[in-house]
Amino acid sequence: MRSEERRAFILDTLRRSKEPVSAAALAALCGVSRQIIVGDVALLRSAGEDVAATPRGYVMQSVPAGIVRRVACRHTDAEMESELNAIVDQGCEVLDVVVEHPVYGQLTGALRLKSRYDVGQFLRRCAEADAKPLSELTEGIHLHTLACPDAAAFERARRALEALGFLLLEENS
Numbered sequence: 001m002r003s004e005e006r007r008a009f010i011l012d013t014l015r016r017s018k019e020p021v022s023a024a025a026l027a028a029l030c031g032v033s034r035q036i037i038v039g040d041v042a043l044l045r046s047a048g049e050d051v052a053a054t055p056r057g058y059v060m061q062s063v064p065a066g067i068v069r070r071v072a073c074r075h076t077d078a079e080m081e082s083e084l085n086a087i088v089d090q091g092c093e094v095l096d097v098v099v100e101h102p103v104y105g106q107l108t109g110a111l112r113l114k115s116r117y118d119v120g121q122f123l124r125r126c127a128e129a130d131a132k133p134l135s136e137l138t139e140g141i142h143l144h145t146l147a148c149p150d151a152a153a154f155e156r157a158r159r160a161l162e163a164l165g166f167l168l169l170e171e172n173s
Contacts, residue, residue, distance in 0.1 A: 094146060
């Protein structure tokens with residue numbers, strides 16, 4: 001498969017998939033190395049394709065249904081599972097995590113977590129890679145972008161985070 005055909009195949013596969021597709025899976029389908037796929041995705045992005053890398057693989061960016069809102073949170077690494085589950089349990093998707101870095105400015109990590117299963121898989125990958133969350137760079141302070149089906153779901157998620165003491169409010173900042 002020529003490189004142009006491979007990139008077209010990658011786009012088609014991502015557009016049809018309802019779940020993220022890993023670079024390793026795409027490499028196996030195309031009969032090339034994972035690094036070739038990473039390079040192909042970089043070229044697709046530079047050509048204007050909206051391909052996002054998540055912890056579970058590549059996805060085509062799409063406008064989420066419902067509403068998109070941000071919450072500011074603060075918690076320890078050990079509390080991350082409780083925080084993420086509190087959000088997905090209210091029907092909201094955790095699109096990303098954002099921290100403010102003193103040198104690089106805003107750093108954003110795509111998450112795309114919709115369920116407790118997704119949260120569990122994310123935490124498993126963190127543990128296996130011995131990876132620390134971005135919020136460790138900011139003493140636990142971070143933002144999450146949430147896609148919620150409606151304002152009521154967002155308010156439920158916000159209240160759940162507040163009840164756990166994770167919502168960053170003016171009085172605890």
